[in-house]
Amino acid sequence: MVVQTSFTKLFGPPADRASNRRPPIFWDWKTREVGIIFLPICLPLLLIAAGLSVPWTYVRKLVTGHKERKFADRMEANGRAMSWDEFQVTIETRQGTVIGEYLSMKGPFRLWWTPDDVPNTCPYKWDRGHHFAVSGAEFQPFFQWCYGRFTSPESGTARRVTVPTVERNGLKRKLCTAHFVSIISSRTMRAQRPTKGRVV
Numbered sequence: 294m295v296v297q298t299s300f301t302k303l304f305g306p307p308a309d310r311a312s313n314r315r316p317p318i319f320w321d322w323k324t325r326e327v328g329i330i331f332l333p334i335c336l337p338l339l340l341i342a343a344g345l346s347v348p349w350t351y352v353r354k355l356v357t358g359h360k361e362r363k364f365a366d367r368m369e370a371n372g373r374a375m376s377w378d379e380f381q382v383t384i385e386t387r388q389g390t391v392i393g394e395y396l397s398m399k400g401p402f403r404l405w406w407t408p409d410d411v412p413n414t415c416p417y418k419w420d421r422g423h424h425f426a427v428s429g430a431e432f433q434p435f436f437q438w439c440y441g442r443f444t445s446p447e448s449g450t451a452r453r454v455t456v457p458t459v460e461r462n463g464l465k466r467k468l469c470t471a472h473f474v475s476i477i478s479s480r481t482m483r484a485q486r487p488t489k490g491r492v493v
Contacts, residue, residue, distance in 0.1 A: 357401055364403075367446065368453040375406055375452040377460065384471050391468060392451060393475035394444050395426055404464075405451035407443050411474050415439070419474055426475040433482060440478040 368374050383389055383406055390411040394403040412419060417435040426432070443451035456464060 361401055361403075364446070365453060365455065373449075373452045375454045377455055377457055380404075380406060380454045384467060387472050389472070391454075391471045391473045392439060392443055393425070393468065393473065394440075395475070395477045397479050398428065398477065403444070404454040404456055405444050405449075406454055407451040409443075409450075410472075411439065411443070412472075426477045428477055436476045436478060436482055439474070439476045440482070444476070444478060 365374070380391075384391070389406055389408040392405040392407065392411065394405060395401075396403070415435060415438060417438055418431055419435040426436070441448055443449045460467075
């Protein structure tokens with residue numbers, strides 16, 4: 294009697310080898326598994342890291358909030374602040390362009406308004422197929438151009454919009470109906486110079 298092995302079992306991993314495989318003693322480069330010797334060391338470190346992440350996130354949020362309030366006061370002193378009521382009018386009448394600025398992929402997020410028609414005057418590629426900024430080399434010139442011309446605290450001309458806390462939940466829906474572009478203006482991006490020429 295001939296016992297035939299199925300096609301999937303013939304080319305798949307041997308069941309006995311997979312079930313009898315022992316965990317690595319130190320480190321398995323193929324499976325990226327931690328060895329049993331390092332487990333007593335790694336487990337407490339992971340628990341400590343998890344415990345510290347909660348207060349660290351809270352402190353970071355407080356520090357970021359304080360910096361953003363100081364920035365808002367600075368923009369108001371420079372005449373570059375816009376109230377929510379003013380902003381509502383520009384949204385309804387579709388005046389100018391709303392710019393959403395991410396200082397990093399994790400925030401903070403700033404909202405700006407300029408009377409300029411950014412999409413039609415920008416010399417660089419800006420359309421990403423959806424509303425919100427995505428990090429990519431092809432969009433870096435647009436991010437740099439927008440920052441230098443509109444959102445920079447020193448050289449920009451756009452006005453920072455004060456968003457009330459009660460309006461934050463519905464902000465994304467409101468921006469989807471506005472004349473809106475978004476940028477990422479991280480420190481790394483700001484340190485680079487935009488390339489010359491029109492990219493469309």
